[in-house]
Amino acid sequence: MSNRRIALIPGDGVGPEIFAQVVKIIEALNRKWNLEIDAKIYPYSAENYLRTRITISDSFLDEIRKNFDAVFVGPFGDPRVPDNRHGREIIGRIREKLDLNLTIYPIKLYADWLCPISGLQDKNINLIIVKENMEYSESLISSLTNQGRSSELAIETKVFTYSGTERFFREALTISKNFGRNRVCLVDKSNVFPSSRLLFQRVLDSVIKEFPELSVNYLTADLALYELLQKPSKFDVIISTGLSGDEMFQIATFLIGGHGLSYSCEVGLDRQILYRVMQNSSPRIAGHDSVNPLGAILALSRLLKQLHLPQESKIVENAVQDLVMQKAVTLDLNGILTTQETGFRIVDFINAS
Incomplete structure (x- = not known):
C-alpha cells in the first residue's frame, strides 16, 4: 500500500473537470518517478446529497483521520441546493474532525501581465x-x-x-x-x-x-x-x-490574476491538511472544458511538498509558470487553451523534465 494517500472530493459544477487534470498529473508523476501516490476520489457533492440525503459520512471522516495525509476539495454550489447546505457541512465537518483551526492563502504573481x-x-x-x-x-x-x-x-x-x-x-x-x-x-x-x-x-x-x-x-x-x-x-x-x-x-x-490561480490549505494540530480550490462551482459552464485548473495544480504542488517531494513539487510549479509566461492559458485569462489541454501541457512539461 502507498504511504502517500490523498482523498479527492471534486465537488460540484466545474469541480470534476478541474480534478480530472489533478488526477492526470498525479498519474504522470507516478509513472515518471514511481511515486505510488494513491489519490482516491470520493463522490460528496450536491448530486450525491440529492440522491442519498447524506452530505458526508462518519466512516469517511474516520478514514481520512486515520489513513490519509491530506484531503483535496473542489468547489461547492448547485442551484438545486439553494442554501449550499451540503457544501457547508462537508467543509465544516472535515474542519471539525481534523481540528483545522487556520487557513493559509499562498499569494504569488507568476507573470506581470496577470496583474x-x-x-x-x-x-x-x-x-x-x-x-x-x-x-x-x-x-x-x-x-x-x-x-x-x-x-x-x-x-x-x-x-x-x-x-x-x-x-x-x-x-x-x-x-x-x-x-x-x-x-x-x-x-x-x-x-x-x-x-x-x-x-x-x-x-x-x-x-x-x-x-x-x-x-x-x-x-x-x-x-x-x-x-x-x-x-x-x-x-x-x-x-x-x-x-x-x-x-x-x-x-x-x-x-x-483571479481565483483561477488561487487555492488555500487549512492546517490543524495533527498537521493533516485540507486543500481547497477557491473558484466558484460555475455550474453554467460545467462540461464546457473551459475552466482554469491552474489554481488546483498549484495546490497540488504545495501538497507534494507536504508529502516530502520537493523536486516534484517544484517541477509542477515551474510547469504552471512556464504556461503563464507563454500566455498559454484558459479563457478567463484571455487565452485559448481548454481545461484538458492545460492538463496535458503540464504533463508534457513533467515528462520532459
Missing part, C-alpha cells in the same frame, strides 16, 4: 495570508427580537478567548517560520472593535517572544487594503481573522 492594474509599479507579489477558522469564524452570538415591529432589534456579538487567540497566533507564527518568512503583519478592525485589538496585541506581543527571528507590526484592515494595492511587496505574512482575512484574500487574489 490587472497596469500602472502598479510594485509587482513583486509573494506573500501568505493566515486566517483563523474556528473560534473567530464560528463564535458568533446572535439574536433577533420583536420581529416585524418598529422595535425590532438584531444583535451580533463576536467572542474571542485568550486561549483560542494564543493557539492561533502560535500556529500562525510557526507556519510563517516554516515558510521561510520573517515579516508578520496583524490586520484587524481595531478601529471598529477596540477591545479585541487590545486582546490580540497583548497575546501576540507575548507569543512573538518565542520567535525572535520574526518581526511584527499592526495595521487596521482599511489601511492594509490600501497599502496592499499600492505596495504589495511590503507584505510577507498577513495574519488576520474572519472578514478581514477574507477581504485581504480577495484583493490579493485580484492582483495575481
Whole structure:
C-alpha cells in the first residue's frame, strides 16, 4: 500500500473537470518517478446529497483521520441546493474532525501581465495570508427580537478567548517560520472593535517572544487594503481573522490574476491538511472544458511538498509558470487553451523534465 494517500472530493459544477487534470498529473508523476501516490476520489457533492440525503459520512471522516495525509476539495454550489447546505457541512465537518483551526492563502504573481492594474509599479507579489477558522469564524452570538415591529432589534456579538487567540497566533507564527518568512503583519478592525485589538496585541506581543527571528507590526484592515494595492511587496505574512482575512484574500487574489490561480490549505494540530480550490462551482459552464485548473495544480504542488517531494513539487510549479509566461492559458485569462489541454501541457512539461 502507498504511504502517500490523498482523498479527492471534486465537488460540484466545474469541480470534476478541474480534478480530472489533478488526477492526470498525479498519474504522470507516478509513472515518471514511481511515486505510488494513491489519490482516491470520493463522490460528496450536491448530486450525491440529492440522491442519498447524506452530505458526508462518519466512516469517511474516520478514514481520512486515520489513513490519509491530506484531503483535496473542489468547489461547492448547485442551484438545486439553494442554501449550499451540503457544501457547508462537508467543509465544516472535515474542519471539525481534523481540528483545522487556520487557513493559509499562498499569494504569488507568476507573470506581470496577470496583474490587472497596469500602472502598479510594485509587482513583486509573494506573500501568505493566515486566517483563523474556528473560534473567530464560528463564535458568533446572535439574536433577533420583536420581529416585524418598529422595535425590532438584531444583535451580533463576536467572542474571542485568550486561549483560542494564543493557539492561533502560535500556529500562525510557526507556519510563517516554516515558510521561510520573517515579516508578520496583524490586520484587524481595531478601529471598529477596540477591545479585541487590545486582546490580540497583548497575546501576540507575548507569543512573538518565542520567535525572535520574526518581526511584527499592526495595521487596521482599511489601511492594509490600501497599502496592499499600492505596495504589495511590503507584505510577507498577513495574519488576520474572519472578514478581514477574507477581504485581504480577495484583493490579493485580484492582483495575481483571479481565483483561477488561487487555492488555500487549512492546517490543524495533527498537521493533516485540507486543500481547497477557491473558484466558484460555475455550474453554467460545467462540461464546457473551459475552466482554469491552474489554481488546483498549484495546490497540488504545495501538497507534494507536504508529502516530502520537493523536486516534484517544484517541477509542477515551474510547469504552471512556464504556461503563464507563454500566455498559454484558459479563457478567463484571455487565452485559448481548454481545461484538458492545460492538463496535458503540464504533463508534457513533467515528462520532459
